[in-house]
Amino acid sequence: MSNVIVIGSQWGDEGKGKIVDWLSNKADAVVRFQGGHNAGHTLVVNGKIYKLSLLPSGIVRGKKSFIGNGVVLDLWALAKEIKEVSKQGININKELLSISETTCLILSYHRELDTAREHEIDGIKIGTTGRGIGPAYEDKVGRRAIRLCDIFDSKNLKKKVENALFHHNPIRKGLGIDEIKSTDILNQLNDIASFIKPYVSNIWKDLIKLQDEEKNILFEGAQGMMLDNDHGTYPFVTSSNTISAQASLGSGLGYIKKAYTLGITKAYLTRVGEGPFPSEQNNSVGEKLGLLGNEFGTVTGRKRRCGWLDLVLLKQSVDICGIQGIALTKLDVLDSFEKIKICVSYKINDKIFDYLPPIITSSDNFEKKYIELDGWNVSTRSCRNYNDLPKNAKKYVSLLKELTGIDISLLSTSPEREDTILFNDPFR
Numbered sequence: 001m002s003n004v005i006v007i008g009s010q011w012g013d014e015g016k017g018k019i020v021d022w023l024s025n026k027a028d029a030v031v032r033f034q035g036g037h038n039a040g041h042t043l044v045v046n047g048k049i050y051k052l053s054l055l056p057s058g059i060v061r062g063k064k065s066f067i068g069n070g071v072v073l074d075l076w077a078l079a080k081e082i083k084e085v086s087k088q089g090i091n092i093n094k095e096l097l098s099i100s101e102t103t104c105l106i107l108s109y110h111r112e113l114d115t116a117r118e119h120e121i122d123g124i125k126i127g128t129t130g131r132g133i134g135p136a137y138e139d140k141v142g143r144r145a146i147r148l149c150d151i152f153d154s155k156n157l158k159k160k161v162e163n164a165l166f167h168h169n170p171i172r173k174g175l176g177i178d179e180i181k182s183t184d185i186l187n188q189l190n191d192i193a194s195f196i197k198p199y200v201s202n203i204w205k206d207l208i209k210l211q212d213e214e215k216n217i218l219f220e221g222a223q224g225m226m227l228d229n230d231h232g233t234y235p236f237v238t239s240s241n242t243i244s245a246q247a248s249l250g251s252g253l254g255y256i257k258k259a260y261t262l263g264i265t266k267a268y269l270t271r272v273g274e275g276p277f278p279s280e281q282n283n284s285v286g287e288k289l290g291l292l293g294n295e296f297g298t299v300t301g302r303k304r305r306c307g308w309l310d311l312v313l314l315k316q317s318v319d320i321c322g323i324q325g326i327a328l329t330k331l332d333v334l335d336s337f338e339k340i341k342i343c344v345s346y347k348i349n350d351k352i353f354d355y356l357p358p359i360i361t362s363s364d365n366f367e368k369k370y371i372e373l374d375g376w377n378v379s380t381r382s383c384r385n386y387n388d389l390p391k392n393a394k395k396y397v398s399l400l401k402e403l404t405g406i407d408i409s410l411l412s413t414s415p416e417r418e419d420t421i422l423f424n425d426p427f428r
């Protein structure tokens with residue numbers, strides 16, 4: 001038995017979907033444990049593209065898939081996704097998909113509040129995905145969320161919706177948005193309840209049973225460590241915990257036995273939305289990385305900010321997430337660069353930092369130290385054998401191993417499922 005926790009080690013968009021799909025070949029079950037449809041996971045299988053936001057990426061291989069209590073769930077987005085994936089030949093039924101009954105819902109007023117706040121002129125703009133993620137998590141900790149189990153509890157649902165609107169309507173009024181009637185929300189929930197009912201389950205029990213039976217469970221993180229609500233570049237973060245510790249909290253497993261934490265790491269760096277980005281390249285290098293890497297958000301279509309790999313942040317992720325191995329993705333995007341840089345430290349007010357001090361909200365005004373390597377000027381795209389990589393690409397990979405002090409477990413050389421080089425199997 002072994003379990004693997006897959007975590008993004010950067011600001012998301014590291015290519016987790018492909019790796020989870022690849023690893024799920026050996027998994028008995030795949031679990032999403034945080035985030036919501038702010039995530040966008042793209043899988044390419046024999047040229048066929050699957051775009052997933054809420055469904056665990058193992059579903060494409062027909063693996064038992066769970067959506068845990070740590071996720072915030074937009075039922076309408078899930079219904080749309082299930083419809084689209086079903087059209088591609090994946091038969092989603094209650095045997096394949098189970099959703100925790102304690103998952104908190106994203107409702108229309110969360111989406112509207114998210115957008116309205118982002119348009120406020122004087123507030124701090126985060127650059128959210130506008131999916132209602134933040135407001136839904138706020139309601140969760142504020143104890144006024146509507147959970148999946150609530151929508152089948154006709155006796156108490158009205159009272160719970162009214163309680164939530166007691167909080168939301170004054171805010172809406174202040175923001176100049178029409179107040180909302182409880183009957184509108186109740187009707188929306190009533191319309192979707194029968195669709196979702198077959199999937200609702202007590203998943204913590206299922207997962208404990210799977211763990212007791214020594215099955216392989218794959219935990220699929222969304223976003224990335226630097227977007228973690230506690231450990232990321234606050235306030236420019238998402239509203240959930242994205243680090244490995246969340247895998248047990250967000251799934252209902254008290255603790256995960258024998259877990260291997262795999263940090264998905266892009267060979268360069270991107271970020272969507274606002275916030276500090278020390279190794280950002282606001283120049284032709286950044287433009288080229290964006291173009292070659294097709295760096296546009298899967299969810300919002302926004303252009304991603306691009307820069308060199310930042311070892312300071314990567315080591316911070318390795319430490320905080322307990323990452324044991326790296327899955328390095330998109331190495332091929334670097335193929336045509338003459339010189340490749342890696343950021344190794346920061347100098348802030350004459351002091352050298354090997355981590356990003358939490359007070360930093362802009363990375364414009366401090367010095368970044370880089371090491372520079374020669375590029376390889378040969379295509380590595382779709383390479384499936386490490387020995388076929390050019391010498392300098394191999395150097396880049398081994399330098400990363402040396403600088404982080406941890407193994408490179410996997411190398412991905414294109415979005416296609418099988419364009420993957422395995423060094424150490426995370427499911428040992």
Ligand code: IMP
Nearest residue numbers: 012013038039127128129237238272273
């Ligand atoms: P939210 O999660 O929609 O509240 O957005 C908060 C921040 O996280 C914004 O900067 C988003 O661009 C970023 N973000 C959220 N989800 C993802 C993701 O899946 N990939 C990359 N960035 C994300």
